[in-house]
Amino acid sequence: MSDNPAFGFDTLQIHAGAAPDPATGARQTPIYQTTAYVFRDADHAAALFNLQEVGYIYSRLTNPTVAVLQERMAALEGGAGAVCCSSGHAAQIMALFPLMGPGRNIVASTRLYGGTITQFSQTIKRFGWSAKFIDFDDPDAIKAAIDDDTRAIFCESVANPGGYITDLDAIAAIANDAGLPLIVDNTSATPYLCRPIEHGATLVVHSMTKYLTGNGTVMGGVIVDSGKFDWSASDKFPALSQPEPAYHGLSFHKTFGPMAFTFHGIAIGLRDLGMTLNPQAAHYTLMGIETLSLRMSRHVENATKVAKWLETHPAVDKVTYAGLENSPYRERMSRICPKGAGSLFTFALKGGYDACVKFVDAVKLFSHVANLGDTRSLVIHSASTTHRQLSPDQQEAAGAAPNVVRVSIGTEDPNDLIADLEQALTAASA
Template sequence: MSDAPHPYGFDTLQVHAGAKPDPATGARQTPIYQTTAYVFRDADHAAALFNLQEVGFIYSRLTNPTVAALQERIAALEGGVGAVATSSGHAAQILALFPLMGPGDNIVSSRRLYGGTITQFTHTIRRFGWEARFADTEDLAALEAACDGRTKAIFCESICNPGGYVTDIPALAEIARRVGVPLIVDNTTATPYLCNPIAMGATLVIHSTTKYLSGNGSSMGGVVVDSGQFDWSASDRFPSLSQPEPAYHGLKFHETFGPLAYVLHGHAIGLRDLGMCQSPMNAWITLQGIETLSLRMDKHVANAKAVAEWLEADPRVSAVTWPGLASSPWHARAQALYPKGAGALFTFGVKGGYEACVKLVDSVEIFSHVANLGDTRSLIIHPASTTHRQLDPEQQVAAGAAPDMVRLSIGIESAADLIADLDQALAAATA
């Protein structure tokens, strides 16, 4: 679709990008290429593929036609030059950092993150010799001061999970530009329909495709999208991309592949050595989900507005964090950066504290009590006792997961039914 005489709209790209009729059978829907390996034409063809002299399929840990279609579609929706699909959103975060980091290097990250990401950055990445420095993204001077010569990226979420905080992506992108590092934005909660981080200056965008992109709670996956706009050779800061690669006879990725250097490194080295590939079946399911992304997100946002406004007016509720509300401190920013809507994930406070929250999630009937978000079904969870349980109280509050807060992921059911369900559950929780 890159040869089109004019840019296609989002609704067209979400159906057609990456999807061509199967050349062998004419099948209109992308097939599930459930295979581990691919036959080479001859010995020269095999050598060219392994030398990165020709693009093609070798082994499904590296490349797979179904997964390739998904990568092309998401890259098109995000405005990137390419993408690397992974087995999960957490895998995407590690793969995103892998070409950038070495022992002793650090990233500067927003402290408003999903609890599992905070744990991954606080503990797990230290085993690679990497460090995460957490900063308040409202204090831009402090965030920039946290960067030093070993900083390799700035990391944030577009709309933060769970508290609904709206990150000022253009401001962080400007800091990243001055420091000379990429800005990585987790756009899972907003989706490319509501937010385009690359247009705001981000270098890399990641998703847990498990969430809104798939949309039906049936397939795990993640993806890293590259803008293709970062100069990896501007300094010696990113040797994996700018310096000779021993595994490929001294090939320099950025010098050889230009804007595609990061994506090709993700396949040729990241997936080759870390092995965190997405399965063809999960990629196929996610392709189906993306076809209706804009339709679903409009309904998600409309329902979130109705539920949030009802909750804010309820005397049993102490606070609602949906950034689409006029009362939200992030309302003006949300309107400016996300004109189609402020997402459908937010928290609300229950008068009665921790115990009332636990009773509430045990009392709902339509809402599903699960550790997930972005489903067509409405979901509920108490972060302080589940997803953010591993954090200390101060970290919970900073992440927007205080003990008296319940997180909602609003689905596409009837808004009136969702409100009625919350009404009866609140009655049980605060009786």
């Protein structure tokens, strides 16, 4: 009953996946800080290891606290199932793991978090995978980049750092025509502002470290599966459609249907990659999600006020916030993120790189950190930090040019945020 899809978002974010603890009656989900679980008998143990029964074996694979979080995330995103893991970066690798193989590639947006671009352009090469980075406002270029070895299309719903909003409906249509899964990183939007599965996404990934937890305390990632992709429609995804030797020839898609990707993520992904989310982190994240809609509403309200003020400031050249009336993505926001454009955006300073450095050194209320999605307002100069490893052309394409500052607007009094920005911009212009 707690994850009834008929319930509203505000109810699901508190109740989905959870129930009073059957052993103690505890109303809050307990932290099950345990490594292993006692089997009822030998037959029970065998059934669990054969994937014939769902239950708990070892906390690298499954844990009751983490299981509640997985069910809650699936409910909030409108998916069939979810797999939690140790970080957002882990979630990206785990999302690709069942799909890829040596020589295979993905088509990815140029507008991505700098760490994701590095992961896709450098690190995945060690697995024999590769990525093609394309401007996702050019559908013909996306179609041209897809070849026989392409296994997924990847983008962010609201791109980090600039707050650019991807036309998910258009990208999903391209992916569908090509018979490929669309993977959407929904970290910056959260399911409160955007539900990518409703726009055709196959998989949704999050860095739960950000807005979902909301307080900058723990790391975590999640992959939510729509359950709608036909993994057996072609021979491109043998890990899901063909017999699995480690489970006596079991076919995940044939056996588990809409839950195939989720079961594979646990039974093989977590089993062999070991990117496990610890139960205490899951507990913190569950508590954060309980207030997600309240926080995101305030984030959007504050970001809109701050962005409107910034675009009138004489030291500011441009503001990228999609919620502004003159934003080229305003119409797209109304379709993809109807409740608002989030609180992550950039602004360019007329003084260039040097002014940006002075600005981040001068803020007092804003925190200069490599994070986003906190209740506290955060700032960073992406070109010298999160996107530092990229070439100048890549920085420009990602929205992280040298004259650009990224802000994540928190839930403080917006007038106090504006006052801090004013004094820091004055210092940067001196």
